[in-house]
Amino acid sequence: MIADREQGFRKMLEKSIVENIRIEHPVVLKGQYETAYSLLKDALDTGITPCLVGPPGVGKSLLARKVAEDTGRSFHEVFFDENVTPSRLIGSFDPALVVRSGRNISSFEPGPLIRAMVEGGLFVAHELNRATEFCQNSLIAPLEERHYHLFPLGMIKSQESFAFVATQNPIETSGTYRLSKVLVDRIGCWIRLTYPTKETELEILKENTPAFNLPHSTLEKIYEIVKETRDSPVLEIPASPRSGIYLTRLVNKYFNRFDKEDAAIRFFAPAVLAKEMKVREEGKTVSMVVEEILARKLG
Template identity: 55%
Template sequence: MDARDGDRELKVVLEGQYKTAYELLEDAVAVGLTPIVIGPPGVGKSLLVRKFARDTGRAFHEVFFDELLRPSYLIGTFNPAIVLQRGYCAEAFEKGPLITTMEEGGVFLAQELNRASEFCQNSLLEPLEERSYYIPRIGRVHADERFVFIATANPAELAGTHRFSEALRDRLRVWIPLTYPDRETELKIIRVNCEPLTLAEDVLEKIYNVVEMARKEKELEMSVSIRAGIAIARLSARHLSKHGSIGNDDIAAYARSVILGAARGKKWLDLEKTLDDVIRGAMRAYG
């Protein structure tokens, strides 16, 4: 299955933790339980949900939650111009993505749900528990039987996250953890997402070493995602197709450009030096 990543498509590799997570996602939905996928940014949480939506033939809608998001965006609002002309009628109500997905019987993905305020979190209780929502002046909207609500969340230690309200936590029944994949799986993910271009195994190993060491570097506040490895590999493969060869300096230059935008340093002025040290160390470690 493919999921959009800019102008290219990312291929999902259903192996290891991803196979386990996908099967648990299927099982949760099949028995009517609400799943939430937990993990750091860039481990493939949303890709897994998109794959599920496509595999089951459901429409897919997603909303990125933050503390500024209000329930009215999810549910919908009345169009003032139509209200003036026709009053508070169904035609005057402009449905939000949650109500739209409920009626379509699609998959609604609540991205980074633990960044939402408690006020916004609590607006989801009725759709999750009753599979319906009461809209004043319109009446109760009932979800299609195929409607699925799935959430993702980042680890609590990341900045900008909130605790889930007890009421919402009680309705998120199945918790599916994801972390960075093992070496073999991540290398396969990078490899298949370079196609139709190819890279030698030693080049892929060097790219993985850079990504892995960047994740372990304490001076970098944000872990480097799988997408970073894919981006470095794509640039390296492009270089190889143009020039016929690629050296360590070329790989290092691409890695520096990609990771510079993907990670933050505790001291911004030292970030470039930290990255250079990480990349040199990764190259030396590979030999």
């Protein structure tokens, strides 16, 4: 029984292996996204390292992925925090294989950075400002000289098309560290994203909702609630397009369960909007702020 199940799992695992994850919905390249995409591509074509700066959920990862797809590069990424070590980026030698054959090419398990360098792919360093100094230092040579000294294999030189993109949240949001000066000096193009205009965001909400079927007025109401969190002085981190998308999908799929769309929004909004929000000061909670906004907007 257990053996059958195990074998079943292995078969499914094999079927699940894909070459590359592709973007499954249209990317809206209007307004700030058109500018950002164009800058991103131009920087990479010129060998200048870009950094996408913006609050969570505005489309930084998506733009990086889109550029990789459009330029035929493989895609590799790391989400930095204080636990990410240089060997997580570079790779390491498999101890069991080292015992058998020593430290050589076949006992080396490459990390995403070395993979991108060797394949000429795109490496995305998410939240680069959260990387430890140790990690930041190990990125300098790949960025500047486009090589990495990998002991004892030797100098790994990257392919021509190897490209590096960093992302980070604006420095004001707490819980982030600073980028080291050496690294900052090597990032030549700073691309800022913020919350999109109403027109653009409505389109993003729609494009990310499979079988979109809501009246325009409902979509607008969702947008207005999301927008209201951004105008609230109490919130340090308001609701993002990402959480707007979650809300739109849920309301779109389940509004039939409710007698009015407003009731659907009321039901789902607290659970999806509060998730990523953060209040600026003590005293108010995120849930209180969401409740106030819902009461104002939905009555």
